[in-house]
Amino acid sequence: METVLSINGLTKTFGRLTAVNNLHLEVKRGQVFGMLGPNGSGKTTTLGMLMGVVNSTSGSFSWFGQPPTSHVRKKIGAVLEHPIFYPYLSGQKNLELMAMIKEAPVANIPKVLELVELKGREHDKYKTYSLGMKQRLAIASALLNDPIVLILDEPTNGLDPMGIAEIREIIKKIAADGKTIILASHLLDEVQKVCTHFAVLKRGNLMHYGPVDDVGKGEEMVEVAAYHDDLGVLLQEFIGSATVKKENNEFLVMMKEGYHSQDLNRFLFDKGIVASHLITKKKTLEKQFLEILAEGQVMNSIKK
Amino acid sequence: MLHLLRIDLKKMTSYRTFWVICGIYFFTLIIGAASGMELLRMLSRLIEGFGQEINIDRIPLYHFPDIWQNLAWTSGLLKMGVAIMVVVSITNEYTYRTIRQNIIDGMSREEFLLSKVYTNLLLSLASMVSVFLIAVVTGLIYSPELDFPYAFTGISFYPAYFLEIFAFLSFALMLGIFVQRSGLTIILLLFSYLIELIVKSNVDNYFPGAIQFFPLESIMNLVPMPFARYVFQEIRDQVTILSIAIAAVWTFLFNYFAYLKLKKSDI
Structure with a gap:
């Protein structure tokens, strides 16, 4: 299977703190890849490095076998942490702006708005949106350029149960299209329901890596x-x-x-x-996750 | 280049604060430039009170070629308005964290900076063209006769005025990128003149030749204050190559420092 993302020994230190330590990972095309870890385990820092906003201390990574450039990022749809938009612009204008940056066709805007069910509210200012609408607009923006890879960082953070279910449905819909998804979350139930593979991080170290299906074995x-x-x-x-x-x-x-x-x-x-x-x-991912964290065994390389 | 400029303008053109600040700036520019004669009348009334008399019609404030430098210098005083606009534009990107999303979406850090620099160029150009047009119109109204090519002497102050605005906006942009908070940046921008003045007055006693190399001084030096000529003092009524060179180097440095900071930091 084609490798979408390959990470080699990626490390980030903030002063004395090592946020990500010598990380090796590989994500193949079509995988829905869950990144798990408690708060502060380095998930967002890792994704930040992958998306060019955090400078890595050492190590490297490549997207689609190419060195990471701003041009490669245009083909990736990503929402890190919480949705970020210009509050004084409408949803539509925000997406138009993103389409310009991503060099995506403007004709995609109605399509993605349809998918996340924001039609009818697109001309309202972003700051008037509810949290769920903001999250959905963020997913819409990530889908704008018909990306090969989608990165979602805590996409259901702060949502009510209905909002969570909606976002989950959207993710499943996207995954069914054969897109590669990288999903960072600490909602394990979430990951077990939508992911095919997962990795566990703890204090910047890789603790586990493997298919979700293996979890229930035993x-x-x-x-x-x-x-x-x-x-x-x-x-x-x-x-x-x-x-x-x-x-x-x-x-x-x-x-x-x-x-x-x-x-x-x-x-x-x-x-x-x-x-x-x-x-x-079956044994839940939650149980396995807690076991992995309790074992404290660091995995420094992955079986390929 | 046009693509990056369009991206930055797209952010601004639906932003009400942008139109308010730009509106105030260009309105003051135009009204201010057109009110010189009224100001002189007020001045003469004031002097009359002291028993003196001036004939304001003898002061060729709006006559070609005086008007070029007169208007370029006066308009230069208003550049703080447009600089605050630039500060708001860049610090908003940090406050809303949209700079992060722009880069995630596929802008490089260089492109992000360039989009801001291009907007600065556009704002400088718009300022220069507005002031130039005002000068042409008011000059044509007030000048008793047109004496070519003498009427055009001093027109070179317009490119200098353009550089004055662009240099100052570059300074404002750099401060914004370093400080990242709008209030603090604006205060620093206002204080920078004072800080430079204090440093200059200390340096002046020992190395008076060094004064012209100070950053804000070099920006002010591009178009020197012209009005002393109406009390029969000698003024510099030409653009000098040295003043252009010093200001140009500072302008480059401001943008280069902004680039270095943006390149190195985690966003």
């Missing part, structure tokens, strides 16, 4: 409920169960390796019990 956990008084005892008898815990009216069964929820289902059925509730619970 032992399964099954949540079961049935109208049967001795369900708990029966579940203990099942050879696949490692542990059984009762939570409210459901039982939480930790499966042994090699056993899956369908084995448990068959077991119950053979006993003449029909489950009223049966859910396979």
Whole structure:
């Protein structure tokens, strides 16, 4: 697969503080790449270096195999931290200005406004917009030049649940178009829902890098409920169960390796019990993330 | 070049403060330039009170060729207005952080600076053309006779006036890039004359020849104050190459320092 972004030993120090330490990363075309990390872990500084606003202390990176220039940046759509626009200009005028800078066709403006559902408000001044509208305008601006790569830094920061759901839908829509997306967030649920790959940063160090699908691998956990008084005892008898815990009216069964929820289902059925509730619970990214941070193992190079 | 200028103008032309400041500036420029005779009348009334008399019609304030230097110098006094506009324009980019987004969107730092420098050039050019047109019109109204080519002596003060404005705007832009906050930058801009005056008065006693090399002094020196000639004093009524050279070097340095600062800093 074609490499979109390649980072080699990128480092940034602010005085005595090392914000990003010898970072190596690669992002391939079509990936939705999540950058995770607690606040102050160097996500925004890294993205700032990639977008030319922060000068790197050492190391290098390349976009599409080319050295980073302002010309290359025109092909990338990026929103770092919070949306930035001229408050006294309307949404439309702000986008026109960006189109001039990005050398994008003005005809794209109605299209992107349509996509983020801002049609009808585009002639109002930016400062009159709600936070959700500002975020959506930022995504619209990032899409203006039909970019190959989209960089979103905390795109759902400060939004209400509806706003978050809207932005998530937009991101999914964009990802379905085959665009490469780099998404920095500390909302892990968010990343698990939309990302294909993820990296974890902690105090400027790379802690983990890999596909999101790998997160759920390993032992399964099954949540079961049935109208049967001795369900708990029966579940203990099942050879696949490692542990059984009762939570409210459901039982939480930790499966042994090699056993899956369908084995448990068959077991119950053979006993003449029909489950009223049966859910396979994969390990969440959140859990894995906390484990990675707790382990504190620094990854200095990535497997290619 | 035109592309970058258009980008910067796009930011300004929908900004009300821009039109207000520009409006005040050009309005004062025009009204001020056209009110010289009224000022003289007021002056003569004042002097009359002291028992003296001047015949204001004997003072060729608006006659060719005096008018060129007279108007260029007086208009130069108003450059602070347009400089404040430049300060507001650049410090807004820092306050709103739009400079960051401009660069993320694909402007290089050089291009960003150039877009501001081109606007400065345009504002200087507009000032020069306005003052020139006012000079032509008022000159034609007041001059009793047109004596070519004598009427054009001193017209070279217009390119000098252009450089005066551009140099000062470059200074304002550089201050804005270094300080990044509008209030502080404007205060510094106003104080810079005072600060330079203090330094100059200390230097003057030891190296009087060095005075003309001071940055703001060099800008003021481009078009010297002409009115002393009406009380029969000798004035410099020509543009000198040295004054142009010193101011040009400073102008280059202002923009170059701004470039260095922009290049080095994280935005």
